[in-house]
Amino acid sequence: MAISLRSLPDKTVERLSQYRRNLLVCLSKGKQHIFSHEIASIHNITPVQVRRDLMLIGYTGTLRKGYDVKELIELIGTILDSRDGLKVCVVGVGNLGRSLISYFNGRRSKLTIVAGFDTNPEKVDKVYAGVHCYHFDKLTEVIQREGVTIAIITVPAEQSPHVAEHLVIAGVKGILNYTPKSVNVPPQVYLEEYDMITSLEKVSYFVKKNSGLE
């Protein structure tokens, strides 16, 4: 299908992931069809935006009946998921890393966390929520053996550039960096960074502004 080959807008990809998650909930409640305005209201966006996103992936609903929930879930699956799923590792099995491991695993069948890495001897060779924690020295070896393609970085901030460098050498194709220090990767590696402090400061700025403080 030509459409799934051309790159979708970033934001559309994000929304598709969210649509799917909520569509699964709808399906489990026995809902078989859904209107664009229903999807929109779940996500607090406009129906037009929903229809536009679905247009981009070439899905056509039925007039006055809406979209077939199951079909749509499957179509989004063919777009977002890789056939055999992708393997993920977490570098830095601290507070945040452990939270993520215990939270993610088992939820998305196509994305599995298969390894953790840490430098702290107390964590190495322990198992967290079913995930083995290896020493950071084994990074390349384990990544290549297991065929890991995505890494989540949750080490102390100052370590993240160093960690990212090793991940690239080891051959991962995508990195999700939760450290407030941004990292540098070659263009063929997809990088997503998110900084919780920044988010909080942003909320704080707009709260200040809206409240007309000082």
Place this chain on the structure above:
Amino acid sequence: MAISLRSLPDKTVERLSQYRRNLLVCLSKGKQHIFSHEIASIHNITPVQVRRDLMLIGYTGTLRKGYDVKELIELIGTILDSRDGLKVCVVGVGNLGRSLISYFNGRRSKLTIVAGFDTNPEKVDKVYAGVHCYHFDKLTEVIQREGVTIAIITVPAEQSPHVAEHLVIAGVKGILNYTPKSVNVPPQVYLEEYDMITSLEKVSYFVKKNSGLE
């Protein structure tokens, strides 16, 4: 100052927060001046974008000498921070909530987590990283007594709309929702939502696409 009153672009606010964080690191290393291309390279963006952001906040550097690190930090402070700081609470003291509490507190002097809330009796009236956890029933009372203006939601997803509703009633002015279920708030409350699953699926999509998989 007229400039700080007009609303800055969302993305600029985010970047200012990040600039400041790294400028503080520079300052602690004794660096007194910095060029736009240096700031840019720290954040993997272009020097033009840095200059544009600084233009928007009305800061002027010195030609061939760059920006005064200390001055710039202070100016960003006057823009992002509220004079007396803002108080923050965390609703849902589970894995993620506790991570956030222990991570955030003490880092940003102007934003302090002053309370946690949970429904689980085992957590109520315990103290986590110096933060008292109250029963959810006390939400409004504590928020008003302490003057909390910002809330972070880290309860199980299906609870988040209910929690958000109570937070609005209690009078918070900003909400940061880490739940994958989005919530509805009146326009005077600033809402920021972030969904880690979506981020991971987005990385996965682009990894798949870049690798030319299937």
Place this chain on the structure above:
DNA sequence: CTAACATTGTTATTTTTGTAACAACCAAAC
């Protein structure tokens, strides 16, 4: 002294994202 250069600040352009407008359609009501 002058030319070349590095760097800033600003305006113009392009790209991305979101919103609005509207034609097409078909089911139901009358």
Place this chain on the structure above:
DNA sequence: GTTTGGTTGTTACAAAAATAACAATGTTAG
């Protein structure tokens, strides 16, 4: 049957964000 109404898919428009272009300026090299 014809009209009404709700809903889709698409095109046209607007807003936000990023990038490029470039003038201004003062420092350094010759």
